[in-house]
Amino acid sequence: MWDIIKWTFWITIWVLVAAFLHYTLPQNDIVRITDTYEKRVDFGENSLFWAHPQTGETQNTVNRDVFFIQAIKPNGRPMVYRNEDTGWGWPPYFKFDTTNLQTQAADLKSTKANPQWVAMKHYGWRNEFFTIFPNAVHARPVAGPDVRIIPWTAISVLLVLGCVVLAIWSRWRKFRAKRVDPMLDDMEQGWDETSAKASRWWNSWKGPRG
Structure with missing residues (x-):
């Protein structure tokens, strides 16, 4: 979805x-x-x-x-x-x-x-x-x-815009690899650890069966 x-x-x-x-x-x-x-x-x-x-x-x-x-x-x-x-x-x-x-x-x-x-x-x-x-x-x-x-003006504008988009995309990928992805990994790891602790706590309250 x-x-x-x-x-x-x-x-x-x-x-x-x-x-x-x-x-x-x-x-x-x-x-x-x-x-x-x-x-x-x-x-x-x-x-x-x-x-x-x-x-x-x-x-x-x-x-x-x-x-x-x-x-x-x-x-x-x-x-x-x-x-x-x-x-x-x-x-x-x-x-x-x-x-x-x-x-x-x-x-x-x-x-x-x-x-x-x-x-x-x-x-x-x-x-x-x-x-x-x-x-x-x-x-x-x-x-x-x-x-x-030949629409030279339109071609020139599109080439300039294409170069600008590629430059921004390249810098975004570098920024994401250095800053965003490690932060997301830490958040995901912290969430997994929190979920594991919550699961252990819940199991301890359930007590032994039978």
């Missing part, structure tokens, strides 16, 4: 870490931009997935105008991105050029007959049920829909 609880705990932790990294790290989509617009958004239960107001604006947490970028993927599926500043907050993209990106996206609009493919860097998820949109960070034209973009 204890092993099941332990494995469930660690699986839950790693799933949460993986979800956090997948949401936060940058991703690149190859898309064709079809339209850009601005819309007043009333924030509700999904406010966690919206950025803070743009730098210099009033800190209104109820509603505000948000830029959006509509696009089509090479397989024909639609994709909608929000375009919000991250400022000095989290995730640490230090994005302050929302209006510039909106202007650039508008300039890259194209039609199905004469497509202009764009590499859209973003973070976050798209979820229609909860009305969640990924946040566009950067847009640049590319040669075609089959362009492969």
Whole structure:
């Protein structure tokens, strides 16, 4: 039973870490931009997935105008991105050029007959049920829909995190071998001795049978 609880705990932790990294790290989509617009958004239960107001604006947490970028993927599926500043907050993209990106996206609009493919860097998820949109960070034209973009930033972050986790794990194993395991062994030995004394005491009170 204890092993099941332990494995469930660690699986839950790693799933949460993986979800956090997948949401936060940058991703690149190859898309064709079809339209850009601005819309007043009333924030509700999904406010966690919206950025803070743009730098210099009033800190209104109820509603505000948000830029959006509509696009089509090479397989024909639609994709909608929000375009919000991250400022000095989290995730640490230090994005302050929302209006510039909106202007650039508008300039890259194209039609199905004469497509202009764009590499859209973003973070976050798209979820229609909860009305969640990924946040566009950067847009640049590319040669075609089959362009492969290596996510060097995400790879670098994952390598650094992996090294940090390995370093912490190595130090924990050494600390556990020197301090924790001997203490647990002493506690287990003390418990065995206490149990043996209690058993002898109980047997002495029971007295001889027959």
